[in-house]
Amino acid sequence: MLKLIHTMRGHTKDVNGVAFFNDGRRVVTGSWDEALRMWDANKGTLVGKPLEGHQGGLYSVAVSPDDLRIASGGYDKTMIIWDVESMQKVFSPLVKHTGRVRSVCFSPNGTRLASGSDDKTVVVWDTKTGTVLATLEGHYNLVLSVAFSPDGLQLASASSDCTIGVWHIILKINGHHPVRGVVWSPDGQEIVSASDDKTVKFWDASTGQQIGRPCIGHTDQICSLAISSEGSFIATSSKDKTVRLWSTRTFRQIGQVLEHTNGVYCVAISPNGTLLASGGLDQDVYLWRHNGKRMS
Structure with a gap:
């Protein structure tokens, strides 16, 4: 049973991006109000001042593996x-x-950063110098989500052209109606995608074949998805104003529906699997806990 433990208020417009720090004690959010905010996950309070520098609303935030850097991307076409x-x-x-x-997403070793854009491209950046390492072209419409594989050797991208790109082996998966989000299973064998068609689908990362049935x-x-660190469930x-959890083994919904007062644009799972953060059109960040135990 999931319990709402904090409603964190501070943003003045839609919350579009959320990510946990790897220590599990902090959360960072990005909003259409052009600011990033950090939160104490235990207290539900703001940490420090807002991070301001974008000239437009934010779409995405990510935290580096060592917790020393945050990346943000937004309406102003910059990171x-x-x-x-x-x-x-x-x-x-x-x-x-x-x-x-x-x-935006960091590679597992933190040396690279990937970004997906309305310009139909994926760009890979060197995080130490800020220089461009590669520009990946092949999608025919907006690139809405990017994710590095667990070994950092491949990169998946989700697009409104209804496909999922897997770069390095150059595989293109014919997915579903505009693909909004994409994540890798922890073992790197599967890719999970979420779409405007209201479903979640699982794919073999090597062959591009669908696995099992849609959720x-x-x-x-569906605006966003996240996978638990051990891969047993996704959020x-x-x-539709809800957050839902799904078993990666049975593809069935688990637990109760978590309700917001308006559309929910982003979701993240803490590294230890006990907390879940979500945000959206109601401008608040909700923090949920599963009885002090893992949600799996």
């Missing part, structure tokens, strides 16, 4: 890498994309 301790920009905003930056239950488009957020 910013922030130093957590000083709460300052590491570089000037990173400029390469010609469209809004919808998704069905949402009544409006999805939707415009």
